Amino acid sequence: MNWTDERVELLRKLWSEGLSASQIAAQLGGVSRNAVIGKVHRLKLSGRGRATAAPARQKKATQGASMQKSVARAASATRHVTASIGATALQVQFDAEPVARHYIRPVENVVVPISRNLQLVELTERTCKWPNGDPLSEDFSFCGNDAAETGPYCKYHARVAFQPAAERRRAR
């Protein structure tokens, strides 16, 4: 995948909207979050809301300890203003929806707790992929609860999806 003008533009847009690098990578497709971050840096559009501060990096014991000094110098020259002003305003977004809503309708006789209501691009290998709502609707989402050791669904939805043969027979 190469960075076409459209893709770069979309990257700029999503980044400015406060989406995380991995989310942007998911929407762009064909690139890793690292690729997105790398591109963001090359475009010099880092530092938008404070997600992780940028203290003096240092790392690896690689060669050339030369520039380490300049870093140290810059750090001591200090200018700890660390602006954290307009940053917080951007950090809102879809994360804060009132999931509180009434309960999930009783599916069979299995009780399912509150879902995280994730969007498709937010799913990972360990999020429950149980669909909630109408796929044709804008607010369609997936359960999203932890589904680590229980396959594609969280342990609750797994019980609904994978009923033991015996239980299914009895229910019928």
Add this chain to the structure above:
DNA sequence: CCCTGATTCGC
């Protein structure tokens, strides 16, 4: 352990 962004460096 999950995630975040930041940085380095071989390609």
Add this chain to the structure above:
DNA sequence: GCGAATCAGG
């Protein structure tokens, strides 16, 4: 320029 590997932090 690109992005995986790595680092630091939440």
